[in-house]
Amino acid sequence: MKNSWIVAKRDLGSFFNSPIFYVVTTVFLILYSFIFINILNFFSMQSMQSGQFQQMGMGLNINEMVIEPSFQNMAVILLLIIPIITMRSFAEEKKSKTFRLLLSSPVHLKEIVFGKFLACMIVVTLMVLLSSYSIGFLFFISEPDIGPVLTGYLGILLMAGCYVSVGIFASSLTENQIVAAVITFGFSLFMWVIGWGAQTADSATGQVLQYLSIIEHLDRFLKGIIETSDITYYLSFIIFGLFLCHRALDSNRWR
Amino acid sequence: MIEVENLTRYYGSRRAINNLSFQIEKGEVVGFLGPNGAGKSTTMNIISCILPASSGTVKINGFDTFEQSLEIRKIIGYLPETPPLYPDMTVAKYLDFAAGIRGVAAKRIPASVERVLDKCSLKDVGHRIIGRLSKGYQQRVGLAQAMVHDPEILILDEPTIGLDPIQIIEIRKLIQELAAEHTIILSSHILPEITQICKRVIIINEGEIAAVDSLGGLTASLRKSDRISLTVRNSDDTIIEKLNNLDQVLSVSSEEEDQFFIECALRSNLQDDIAKLALENHWGIIELKPVSMTLEDIFLKLTLEEKEPAA
Numbered sequence: 001m002k003n004s005w006i007v008a009k010r011d012l013g014s015f016f017n018s019p020i021f022y023v024v025t026t027v028f029l030i031l032y033s034f035i036f037i038n039i040l041n042f043f044s045m046q047s048m049q050s051g052q053f054q055q056m057g058m059g060l061n062i063n064e065m066v067i068e069p070s071f072q073n074m075a076v077i078l079l080l081i082i083p084i085i086t087m088r089s090f091a092e093e094k095k096s097k098t099f100r101l102l103l104s105s106p107v108h109l110k111e112i113v114f115g116k117f118l119a120c121m122i123v124v125t126l127m128v129l130l131s132s133y134s135i136g137f138l139f140f141i142s143e144p145d146i147g148p149v150l151t152g153y154l155g156i157l158l159m160a161g162c163y164v165s166v167g168i169f170a171s172s173l174t175e176n177q178i179v180a181a182v183i184t185f186g187f188s189l190f191m192w193v194i195g196w197g198a199q200t201a202d203s204a205t206g207q208v209l210q211y212l213s214i215i216e217h218l219d220r221f222l223k224g225i226i227e228t229s230d231i232t233y234y235l236s237f238i239i240f241g242l243f244l245c246h247r248a249l250d251s252n253r254w255r
Numbered sequence: 256m257i258e259v260e261n262l263t264r265y266y267g268s269r270r271a272i273n274n275l276s277f278q279i280e281k282g283e284v285v286g287f288l289g290p291n292g293a294g295k296s297t298t299m300n301i302i303s304c305i306l307p308a309s310s311g312t313v314k315i316n317g318f319d320t321f322e323q324s325l326e327i328r329k330i331i332g333y334l335p336e337t338p339p340l341y342p343d344m345t346v347a348k349y350l351d352f353a354a355g356i357r358g359v360a361a362k363r364i365p366a367s368v369e370r371v372l373d374k375c376s377l378k379d380v381g382h383r384i385i386g387r388l389s390k391g392y393q394q395r396v397g398l399a400q401a402m403v404h405d406p407e408i409l410i411l412d413e414p415t416i417g418l419d420p421i422q423i424i425e426i427r428k429l430i431q432e433l434a435a436e437h438t439i440i441l442s443s444h445i446l447p448e449i450t451q452i453c454k455r456v457i458i459i460n461e462g463e464i465a466a467v468d469s470l471g472g473l474t475a476s477l478r479k480s481d482r483i484s485l486t487v488r489n490s491d492d493t494i495i496e497k498l499n500n501l502d503q504v505l506s507v508s509s510e511e512e513d514q515f516f517i518e519c520a521l522r523s524n525l526q527d528d529i530a531k532l533a534l535e536n537h538w539g540i541i542e543l544k545p546v547s548m549t550l551e552d553i554f555l556k557l558t559l560e561e562k563e564p565a566a
Contacts, residue, residue: 006355010341017343101339101400103305105356106328253306255267 003107007115008122011089015123020084025127028081035073036134039066062144067135068222071152074131075218078124078160079192083184085123086167087177089116090249095175103253113168113246117238120164121157128156148224155221158234162214163188165241172245172252188214256281256438257302257408262311264297271297272462274311281407284434286453287442288554294462295442296336299412302440303333315408329358332406332437336413338397342386346377346396349385350403357404371399375429391422398429408438415448427452458554480505482546483517485529488539497536501528516546 015021043065050060093099102112132153138144163184170183195213198206210216214237217230257279264271272294279285287295300306302313304324313320315327341349350368359367372378375395380388385396394414401409414430415423430452433439443449449456450470458465487494490513498507498515503523509515519525526543533540 003356006352010344010352013348014341014343096340096342097335097337098339098341100300100305100333100335101353102356104303104328104331104333106325106358107356108325 001111003111004115004118007102007107007112008118011116011119012122015085015119020088021123024081024084025130028077028127029131031077032070032074032131033134035077036070039069039073062138062142063148063224066138067144067149067152070134071156071218071222074128074156075159075215078156078163079188080185081127082120082124082160082163083167083170083181083188086120086164086184087171087181089120089168089171089180090245091171091175091177091180095177109249110242110246113172113242113249116168116171117164117242120168121161124160124164125157128153128160145224148222151221151224151226154226155218155230158221158231158238159214159218162191162234162237162241165238165245166191169241169245169248172248256283256316257440258312258314259298259302260312260314262298262301262313263309264294264301264306265309270462272459275459275462275464276311277457277464277467279438279440281438283455284439284441284453286449286456287440287459288444288449288456289442289459289465290444293459295444295459296412297462298459299333299410299440299442300335303331303410304328305333329404330407331410332357332401332404332408333410334397334401334412334414336416338393339400340385340393340396342384344385345382346385346388346399347372347381349396350399353400354403359404367403367405370405371403374402374432375399376425389422391418391425394418394422394426395429398426402433402437406437408440409433411439411441413442413444415443415445423448480518481521481523481525483519483525483529484542484544484546485515485517485533485540486542487513487515487533488541489537491538494536494538497532498529501525501532513541 043060043062046065047060090099093102135144135149139146166187167180167184170187171177171180173183174180191212191214193213195210195216198210198213201209211229211233217233220227220230259278260276262275263273275294275298287298289295297306301308301320302315304320304327307321316330318326320327341352344352347368350371351364354364354367355361372381375398377392377395377399380392385393388396394417398411398414401411411430415426418426427448430439430441434452439452441449441453453470455467455469457467485498494515495507495509498504498517501519503520503525505518505520507515507517517525517529526545530540530543533543
């Protein structure tokens, strides 16, 4: 664990020393804020209208109409942005031959893999935290239910963990950062849309496809429900990705 | 201290090293010598636990590089061919990281970094970004990285590659200083380097050991004749003939008009006779000296001799 932290600390240093973190975070915040403002405007417009027609006000709920869609959109932006954060992890180390320093040091390979994961997760968490100004603002102007907000953040971070885990695995496969990013993006998106197959498949296959879908498990978190099966799904997804990454790096030494 | 036994490594179907066996004692400075692609780096990578061997074992202090690699990694400092430097870090921060990852206890890190900064004369550039340093300084940072945890064994893969002559001399001096306290394995395809630093040479060619010996031993075992060079002021056609007539002279050749190479029997010490001859004939000696066999000669001889039977 101590060794993982040493690896993570170095990676974080290089994130904050390079423009990547600042550019990625800025782009993320601008996109997210724009979408959030639009959702909020739409909600306030509906509120205004419902002021005129009493019966329309029935379904208005700031948790369901602002916070939930904001989280859903954040999930999409993270899908686009996390591959950029994870692509360097191993690809750059291998390309610049610095990986040999880690390999010849008295650390387990799994500690290195976890350190890399930790660094990317800290960066993503920081970005998500920065974006929380928006939800915080809602607490000033209204009275949203805090439960679904907290479980929503938990869900978003678990889902981001899956992307990061895929990203680190992809990065361990190649020396080329672009290739790593494209694989990460492609695979994450695939795991997202895999649930769509459920509509046309027979019921058994459909259920499997639906369970496999990354986004399917987020929905319950956003509604304020923590289910063991969702947490199990995300955690096993993350661990499996890190396991594959470890295997890929290890087998690389034999070739 | 280091025992290598029947070490073989394949990359795919290509065999990089074949059946290497040798031993290195504590405190020795050993040179790996061989042309590019001979398997020097592969051997070093296996000793530093980066690559597993396809077959054969390496034992260091009784620990196996495959089974107990963590123990070994604690006592090894490795400088790969390309120094593993993060160009966006400052020298001091990088060495901090290297010390941490190489297992130096957190409390002792500042002192360790201070020590190697001092030893590698990096004090002045400690706060600078590695990517902006000259190649010579980068190489020194690479060396500092390898010794920050004060390892018993230093493995240096071509430490002077790509440096200018002054930098080469500096790095060599540094390695010679280190030799007092560490066991060092050094690889190079530049021969004089090995002559200056190493006491024992392991010559690797096409993945196999061509020779293991001290430098003197190598020269002696390969030498079938002594060689003397003579340079004169007034050369004439008869010189070669007259030299040839001397006792124990095997052959005389001349590459330039006034320089002659005399091959003579081992330990015949013909200098006196040649000088006498030169004085009698008024050739006017400019230079008369024995030519010792260089590592280049040894190297070529060994590697070429190895090849012939195969062809």
